[in-house]
Amino acid sequence: MVTLTLPRLHWGETTSERTALMIHGLGSSAQTCWQVMEALAADGWSATAVDLRGHGLAPRASTYSIADFAHDVKAVHPESTSSWDVVIGHSIGAACAVVASSLEPTWAERLVLIDPALALDDETRNQVLENQRAGHLRQGVDEVAALNPHWHPQDVQLKVSSNRAASLYALEHAVMDNDPWDVTNYAHSLGIPTHVLGAEATLGSMFYGSYAEDMLATNSQVSYEVIAGSGHSVHRDKPAETIAALRAFLARTL
Numbered sequence: 001m002v003t004l005t006l007p008r009l010h011w012g013e014t015t016s017e018r019t020a021l022m023i024h025g026l027g028s029s030a031q032t033c034w035q036v037m038e039a040l041a042a043d044g045w046s047a048t049a050v051d052l053r054g055h056g057l058a059p060r061a062s063t064y065s066i067a068d069f070a071h072d073v074k075a076v077h078p079e080s081t082s083s084w085d086v087v088i089g090h091s092i093g094a095a096c097a098v099v100a101s102s103l104e105p106t107w108a109e110r111l112v113l114i115d116p117a118l119a120l121d122d123e124t125r126n127q128v129l130e131n132q133r134a135g136h137l138r139q140g141v142d143e144v145a146a147l148n149p150h151w152h153p154q155d156v157q158l159k160v161s162s163n164r165a166a167s168l169y170a171l172e173h174a175v176m177d178n179d180p181w182d183v184t185n186y187a188h189s190l191g192i193p194t195h196v197l198g199a200e201a202t203l204g205s206m207f208y209g210s211y212a213e214d215m216l217a218t219n220s221q222v223s224y225e226v227i228a229g230s231g232h233s234v235h236r237d238k239p240a241e242t243i244a245a246l247r248a249f250l251a252r253t254l
Helices: 030-042 066-073 092-103 122-137 141-147 153-165 168-176 184-188 209-218 239-253
Strands: 008-011 019-023 046-050 086-090 111-114 194-198 222-226
Touching (some): 030 046, 030 239, 092 184, 122 168, 184 209, 194 209
Parallel strands (some): 194 222
């Protein structure tokens, strides 16, 4: 397995003692993490986001399994220490954060998983594939804005540009190379505080129902709340509520 060096964006003072890393979802980029990263920087954090392989300015590769993504991100460390105070991941970014943390327990002190895509059935995988193809090949600003009228204008623009900037091969193989798509066992083995910010099941959540209940019953380190009114892109649908929930989790675990 070849580990790639991922490009970073940074918010806040690099000398801050508190460090955060955010990992975007499929078809997005480090830039799309801006609202969460800006809020943490305003709180005095050194906040970093990366482009996953095949996305943004990151190197392209031949394989795109969650394990590939995880090996890339666990090689990303703060400038002054080897451990992040918190790693935040969305969707497949949350899945690779789970795998990375399980493989290297000292990589992160705590995790925040934004509607994590930990286990997807074939129907959902196929829908993700079609959504990514549509986003890369066809969807423009007007269509994304119409589908998400409550998003910040920058989120609309960045979603379109990030999806176009990603390699179509990467977007397709992030689905094809994950068959089955299941990192549940890694999540069961997590030994650090892990908080899930879930979407509403009726609005497209990938973490809900019996799966969420099993995770909470299996691993006492995992806690869970649903951000009301949010779909899968929780941090874009409800940024203020997402940031408030993140701050509350950090306040009780730091």
